[in-house]
Structure formats: C-alpha cells, structure tokens
Amino acid sequence: MSIASCLTDVPHPGEFLKEEIEARGWLQRDLAYILGVPEQAITMIIAGKRGISPEMAKALGDAFDVSADYFANLQQSYEMSNARAPDPGVARRAALQGSYPVREMIKRGWLEDTDVGMLEAQMMRFFKVNRLQDVPHLAHAAKKADYSETTPTQFAWLYRVKQLCSEMVCESYSENKLRSAISNMSRLMVDPEEIREVPRVLAECGVRFAVVETLPKANIDGVCFWLGDSPVVGMTTRHDRIDNFWFVLRHELEHVLNQDGKNDPQIDVDLEGDNAGDGADLSSEERAANIAAASFCVPNDDMESFYIRKYPFISEKDVLGFSRRVQRHPGIVVGQLQRRMKRYDYLTKYKVKIRHYLTPSSLVDGWGQCPPVSL
Known part of the structure; x- marks a missing residue:
C-alpha cells in the first residue's frame, strides 16, 4: 500500500481525544481543569476546529500518561492527509536540476525560464535527442558510455560549444x-x-x-x-x-x-x-x-x-x-x-x-x- 493511500481520510485528532476522555469517564471540563486551560480550548479541538500544538501534545501526554509523540503524530498525520498535492512539476524540475546546472544554464541564456514541460523540451533540443530519457546522465544511466567520465556540468558546457560552432x-x-x-x-x-x-x-x-x-x-x-x-x-x-x-x-x-x-x-x-x-x-x-x-x-x-x-x-x-x-x-x-x-x-x-x-x-x-x- 502506498504512503499516499495510507494518509487518506485520516480523522482529526480531536476524535481520538474525545475517545480518550470518554474511556476515563471524564467530561471535557474535567480535562480542561487538569490541563489548566479554558474548556473552549478542548471543545475546539474535539470539534475539529483547532489542531494540537506541540505544547498541547506534551500536556495531553502528561494528562493521559502516554508519550507526547502519540498526540503530535496524530496531528501530523491529519495535516499530511489534508495537505494539497504538490505541483507535479516539482519532481520533474528536481530531476533536471539534480543532474544538470539548470538554473545556471537559464542564467546564462542557454535555456528559457518557462514551465517544466517547455523546460524539458528545451533540454531535449539542447542535447539533440528526441526523448527526455535519452539526455545523458538524466536518468542515472547514460546511454552513451563514451561520456561516463564526463560530469553533467562538463557535458552541458561541451554541448554549448557544439551549439555555437555548428552555426559557424x-x-x-x-x-x-x-x-x-x-x-x-x-x-x-x-x-x-x-x-x-x-x-x-x-x-x-x-x-x-x-x-x-x-x-x-x-x-x-x-x-x-x-x-x-x-x-x-x-x-x-x-x-x-x-x-x-x-x-x-x-x-x-x-x-x-x-x-x-x-x-x-x-x-x-x-x-x-x-x-x-x-x-x-x-x-x-x-x-x-x-x-x-x-x-x-x-x-x-x-x-x-x-x-x-x-x-x-x-x-x-x-x-x-x-x-x-x-x-x-x-x-x-x-x-x-x-x-x-x-x-x-x-x-x-x-x-x-x-x-x-x-x-x-x-x-x-x-x-x-x-x-x-x-x-
């Protein structure tokens, strides 16, 4: 099972807090008294309108005699499950920048600073290949063993020289x-x-x-x-x-x-x-x-x-x-x-x-x- 599926529909930590209170036969005002906080603070958490802060996680840990990490992890899991999915371009840009000095190539004018799809297309044109996976070094398995000792940065410089001189x-x-x-x-x-x-x-x-x-x-x-x-x-x-x-x-x-x-x-x-x-x-x-x-x-x-x-x-x-x-x-x-x-x-x-x-x-x-x- 993927991590993404595991984090789907995770309940608000307030539901777990409510269960813990009921298991001990307490009222919300009892927990508020123990913690030394207004009853409304507990009500807001149970209603799912407020999260559990690190300080509250530690206090709840003492109140229920469990590790503070228990409540901190409940909050983190809930936040992760409700976080917006990242821009798909993040991973694609990371793959490009992880292999080649893309920012420097943009700064030098070799590439235009565009959306990731156009950036990938520019990389293919720059290295004169028809598929992104054929750009040497990009897929961690260079197609041309001849360049195995040439770093991606050196390879980018070499291809810029090729670009310029091919038009002379x-x-x-x-x-x-x-x-x-x-x-x-x-x-x-x-x-x-x-x-x-x-x-x-x-x-x-x-x-x-x-x-x-x-x-x-x-x-x-x-x-x-x-x-x-x-x-x-x-x-x-x-x-x-x-x-x-x-x-x-x-x-x-x-x-x-x-x-x-x-x-x-x-x-x-x-x-x-x-x-x-x-x-x-x-x-x-x-x-x-x-x-x-x-x-x-x-x-x-x-x-x-x-x-x-x-x-x-x-x-x-x-x-x-x-x-x-x-x-x-x-x-x-x-x-x-x-x-x-x-x-x-x-x-x-x-x-x-x-x-x-x-x-x-x-x-x-x-x-x-x-x-x-x-x-």
Whole structure:
C-alpha cells in the first residue's frame, strides 16, 4: 500500500481525544481543569476546529500518561492527509536540476525560464535527442558510455560549444594550413594584444574556435572535437593568463593535428601542474599534446639549455633576456619555469591577463554575452 493511500481520510485528532476522555469517564471540563486551560480550548479541538500544538501534545501526554509523540503524530498525520498535492512539476524540475546546472544554464541564456514541460523540451533540443530519457546522465544511466567520465556540468558546457560552432561558417579544414599557421604563430606570442589574431588564423585553416565561460565546478580548460570533417576547439580562459592561453590552445591544436576527438570529444580539465606534464599516468594523447604545447610555448632545446645554466638562481633579468632571445612574452616563459621549479609564486607579475584582447574577435559565450542560437 502506498504512503499516499495510507494518509487518506485520516480523522482529526480531536476524535481520538474525545475517545480518550470518554474511556476515563471524564467530561471535557474535567480535562480542561487538569490541563489548566479554558474548556473552549478542548471543545475546539474535539470539534475539529483547532489542531494540537506541540505544547498541547506534551500536556495531553502528561494528562493521559502516554508519550507526547502519540498526540503530535496524530496531528501530523491529519495535516499530511489534508495537505494539497504538490505541483507535479516539482519532481520533474528536481530531476533536471539534480543532474544538470539548470538554473545556471537559464542564467546564462542557454535555456528559457518557462514551465517544466517547455523546460524539458528545451533540454531535449539542447542535447539533440528526441526523448527526455535519452539526455545523458538524466536518468542515472547514460546511454552513451563514451561520456561516463564526463560530469553533467562538463557535458552541458561541451554541448554549448557544439551549439555555437555548428552555426559557424568556416573554410574547409586543411591540416597543411594549420601546421603552417602554428609555425607562424610565434610572431603573436610577444605582445599580448596580438592574441586577437588567433580566431582569424584558425578560421583560415578551417578550425572552428569559440570561447565559452566555464560553468561552476566544471574546471574545463579546453576541448577538441569534430563536426563531420571540421575540427572544433573550445576554450574557457578560466585562468585568464597569457601562459595558460597559449599552452591550452597549442594543446588542443595538437589534438586536432592527431585527429583526437573524432570519436569522443577530448575534454581537457585542469591543465596545470602534473596534468600539463608528460607523466606515465597520462594517456598517450594527453602526453603528446602536453609535450607539443610546452615546446611551442618555449622551444624545448632553448629552455633546457637556459634552465641547466641558470637554475636554481634564475633572476628576473635572466628571464627577460631569455624571453627576448626566444621571442616570447616573459609571462609565457615564467609559466614554463614555474611548472619546472614547482614555484607558482615566481614572477607572477608577468603572467598578464589576455581575455579582453581575445573576446572582441572571437565567438564568445559568457561574461554577460549570449550569442543567439536556434534550439
């Protein structure tokens, strides 16, 4: 028997109180005298016009020598049985919010704040499925095992990048053009303002590029996946530092060159510290991308030579001179040195912010911007 059926037609606790009084041969005024309350107070309860308060439950418990919980539970059962049924949308909204950051998605403009039926329809359109149970993670049994290690929040961010980039008009992808572009990008790595050229350079190679602000607790730095024969690179710039930007970008472009992400999106989380190294605990794809990114930020041979000669006494003057020689912004060099030395407080003043240079020339979602897309 369901809980709902058990709570149907529960009598008012006043009926039980009347039975208890009669069983003892008392009158209502006798109980009122014992409790030290007006007789009307007892009459109102027995008539079903007043409930039993917690204080009254305790007093009745003493008067009848039973647990106060007996009367408190009678009142609670009666109130529950007469409570209005909740809006059916409560459970449905809870199912959505329990899996995905729906409120944040509404705040960001990815979804409209509508009734639950329309909200469910929007979720299906957002994830490009025809049935609500096919939305990954929603039914606690993702249909696509490929995403088993991707959290719902990360998955929502990924699909926003897909939404935006699927509507971009882009050149056909050319691996040769991309390799040439990467070789020539060093000219953009001295002045932070030159970062604004990156979206144009990538578009000319046929790489779709978008900057989408991360969602809370997603910790995403970048992603590489493919829309047909067209590669997509998405970034969050959540750290907003020149060294992190160039490392993450080159990391994702290495995935593109190796055609990683063609079957499963290559979502990169926390590309800092050991996750940005070449340890054996990383996958071969991630190690290859990290090695390529580190050497791109500062050519490996040059860095090795400089580090061997100067470590552990690497002065600010040394860093600035070396940066000029390898034609890199000092913040990029500092980023690589910090990782090698595991000293993340070293010369942080050179790790300048870059997002304000990048976003005016990029397809951007977040920080108050929400480009329109067709759901």
